[in-house]
Amino acid sequence: MGEYIASAGASACTRCESGKYSITQRADTYLACVNCEPGTSSTLASTTCAACGPGTYSNALKSSCGDCEPGKFSATNADRCTACPIGKSAPSASTACTCAPRFAALADGTCACAAGFSFDGSTACDRCDNGYFKTTASNRPCVACNLAIKGSLSTRSGALPTSSSSCICGSGEVQVNDACEPCPEGGVCEELGLALEVMPLMPSYWRTSYSSAEILKCDNEAACTPPANSTDVCALSHVGPFCEMCAEGFALAAGACVSCKDGKTASVALAVIVAVVLGALGWCVNSLKDRDEAKEAVGAGGLFFKRFKLPAKLLLQVSPFIFHCVCSPSHAVCLQYYQIISMLEVALNLGFPPVMSGFANGASASNLDAFAIVPTGCAFAMNTRDKLFLFSFTIVTTGAVVGAWSVVKKKSMFKTYLIGLSFILPTVTRLIFTTFPCVELDTGERLLVADKSISCDDEGERLTALNERRASTSTALL
Numbered sequence: 234m235g236e237y238i239a240s241a242g243a244s245a246c247t248r249c250e251s252g253k254y255s256i257t258q259r260a261d262t263y264l265a266c267v268n269c270e271p272g273t274s275s276t277l278a279s280t281t282c283a284a285c286g287p288g289t290y291s292n293a294l295k296s297s298c299g300d301c302e303p304g305k306f307s308a309t310n311a312d313r314c315t316a317c318p319i320g321k322s323a324p325s326a327s328t329a330c331t332c333a334p335r336f337a338a339l340a341d342g343t344c345a346c347a348a349g350f351s352f353d354g355s356t357a358c359d360r361c362d363n364g365y366f367k368t369t370a371s372n373r374p375c376v377a378c379n380l381a382i383k384g385s386l387s388t389r390s391g392a393l394p395t396s397s398s399s400c401i402c403g404s405g406e407v408q409v410n411d412a413c414e415p416c417p418e419g420g421v422c423e424e425l426g427l428a429l430e431v432m433p434l435m436p437s438y439w440r441t442s443y444s445s446a447e448i449l450k451c452d453n454e455a456a457c458t459p460p461a462n463s464t465d466v467c468a469l470s471h472v473g474p475f476c477e478m479c480a481e482g483f484a485l486a487a488g489a490c491v492s493c494k495d496g497k498t499a500s501v502a503l504a505v506i507v508a509v510v511l512g513a514l515g516w517c518v519n520s521l522k523d524r525d526e527a528k529e530a531v532g533a534g535g536l537f538f539k540r541f542k543l544p545a546k547l548l549l550q551v552s553p554f555i556f557h558c559v560c561s562p563s564h565a566v567c568l569q570y571y572q573i574i575s576m577l578e579v580a581l582n583l584g585f586p587p588v589m590s591g592f593a594n595g596a597s598a599s600n601l602d603a604f605a606i607v608p609t610g611c612a613f614a615m616n617t618r619d620k621l622f623l624f625s626f627t628i629v630t631t632g633a634v635v636g637a638w639s640v641v642k643k644k645s646m647f648k649t650y651l652i653g654l655s656f657i658l659p660t661v662t663r664l665i666f667t668t669f670p671c672v673e674l675d676t677g678e679r680l681l682v683a684d685k686s687i688s689c690d691d692e693g694e695r696l697t698a699l700n701e702r703r704a705s706t707s708t709a710l711l
Contacts, residue, residue, distance in 0.1 A: 234258055235278035237265045248278035252294025256280055271312030274298050284310045287328035300326035319356050320344030337370035349393035351375045363387055366394035384413030389426060401426030409446050419448035439466050439475050447675040451475050453488045474674070474685035484610030493611035617684035621664040628661065 236246035237260035249255045249266035254275050257265040269275050269282035274291045285291050285298035285307070292312040301307050301314035306327040317323050317330035321344050332344035335358035339345055346358035352372040353359050361367055361375035364386050368376075378385040378400035385400040385408075392399065402413035407422045409429050416422030419438030430443045437454035440447060451457035456476040459465045467476035470483045470490035479490035609615070615623065635650040670682040671689035679689040 234280045237261065237263055239263065249275075250294065251276055251279075251296035254279040254282050268294060270310075272310035288326035290314050303327075306330055318343070320346075339370060345370045345372045348395040361388070361394045364400075366396060366399045368396050382408060382411050382413060387425075407432050414446070417446060417448045419450065433464075434466055441474075441674050441676050445675055449475065449674075451477075453477060455488060456490075474680055477685045479610065484608035486608040491608050493608060616686055617664055617668075617681065618687065621661070621668065624661045624664070 234257065235255050236248050237255065237257075239247045241261075247263070252269050252275055253266040254269060255265045255267065260266075269291070271292055272285050272290065273282035274285065274295045274297050275282045276296045287308055288301055288306065289298035290301060290307050290311040290313050291298045301311075301323075303325050304323060305314035305316050306323050306329050307314045308328065320333055320336040321330035322333040323330045332338050335347055335350045336344040337347035346352045346367075347370050348367055350358035350360055351365075351367060351374050364378050365375035366378060366381070366388060367373070375394070378388060378397070381397035382400045382402070384406065385402055387401055387403065388394040388399045389401055394400070397411075402408045402425075404425055405416050405422050406413045407416055407420060407427050407429055408414075416432075419435050421433045421435055429446055434440065434448065434457075436458035437451050438448050439451050439457045440449060452475065456468050456471045457466060458468050460469060468490075470480045470492075472478050472480050477485075479485055482493055483490040484493055485491075632650065664683065668681075668683070671679045672682050672685075673679045681687040681689055
């Protein structure tokens with residue numbers, strides 16, 4: 234079998250050629266060698282044909298099956314290889330096709346352009362153009378960024394634009410929800426693709442949270458100036474709304490949060506200074522009785538005026554008035570008037586004319602608010618309402634003590650009382666003026682302008698403020 238006798242008298246049998254086989258014994262003709270079926274093959278002198286395996290084929294008289302070329306595939310007994318459909322590919326000798334690069338498999342077994350790519354209309358997928366994206370596998374076109382994020386005209390470089398998050402806003406803009414908005418005042422929007430949550434702020438600005446688009450100007454600019462390269466919005470040790478509160482272990486003094494360890498020393502030093510000043514002013518009031526004595530006291534100052542060639546007439550006209558304001562009860566009227574004027578514009582948020590505003594700024598030099606420059610919070614925690622009550626109570630109590638002393642000793646202490654009052658009046662005046670003004674945040678919370686730790690929406694706080702303002706206003710009138 235597998236052979237035949239080519240002619241009578243032949244000394245040997247002739248083998249069937251490749252691609253044929255024979256099962257006839259002692260065949261005497263070449264017709265005994267039969268062609269193999271398509272999809273099979275055989276070698277010389279074969280008695281049977283072998284089926285072609287997956288990924289191979291045979292369509293002629295061959296000794297073996299050939300591999301399918303790239304881009305085609307076959308199953309068993311294949312006489313030819315089948316070309317892969319659009320969107321699929323296969324290496325040589327493949328038994329099946331898989332999705333080609335830039336294509337993705339669908340539920341029905343077909344392939345379509347993957348997310349971030351669009352069909353070119355023939356056989357390939359191209360990356361979405363700049364300013365476009367595509368989220369799912371399909372042969373549909375890419376979607377314009379402007380339809381997902383209003384105002385967005387570009388996508389991030391590098392990563393595939395597979396979602397709307399690939400769309401970015403331009404320089405000078407910030408993404409707020411699903412739109413590109415102009416950079417708000419106080420924001421820094423130099424970076425491309427800047428999101429609201431990571432937008433840095435300029436020094437002296439603050440916001441309620443990283444997701445807030447409302448940027449607010451701080452009254453205390455230094456408190457809202459964080460260290461360089463910091464993601465915080467507050468300066469070191471400053472916390473809370475508008476950065477006006479201090480972290481634990483720190484207290485506010487002259488607008489800055491200072492360590493309570495250092496603050497105690499400063500408080501003691503200030504207390505000594507205040508005591509010395511009060512003593513000097515008291516001596517001044519009790520030593521100088523009238524305008525003539527004031528003139529004599531400043532007479533020695535004429536040497537100073539002569540040395541610097543200042544008119545003596547100016548000395549005689551101006552110096553007694555200044556000295557009389559400082560070292561007599563009338564100083565309280567002068568000083569306290571300027572103290573109140575210096576606070577009106579800021580405390581009541583008034584829009585003074587330029588001339589009046591300049592006058593108020595100049596008058597601020599008379600605002601000797603000693604309690605605002607020491608870290609009183611290190612010794613005891615008090616909010617604005619507590620301070621208003623304490624200082625008002627102190628004024629009334631001290632006045633009663635001074636009155637009783639004057640009656641018992643038959644010696645008036647009213648001058649000293651008025652001068653001492655000048656040190657506490659700025660604080661009381663400021664607290665009175667700022668008892669009610671509130672600021673509303675984008676969270677809906679309303680806080681007292683003078684003390685952001687106090688909520689204006691709390692009914693108890695509101696009634697307390699009303700009662701304290703009535704009491705303190707009466708005190709001021711006294």
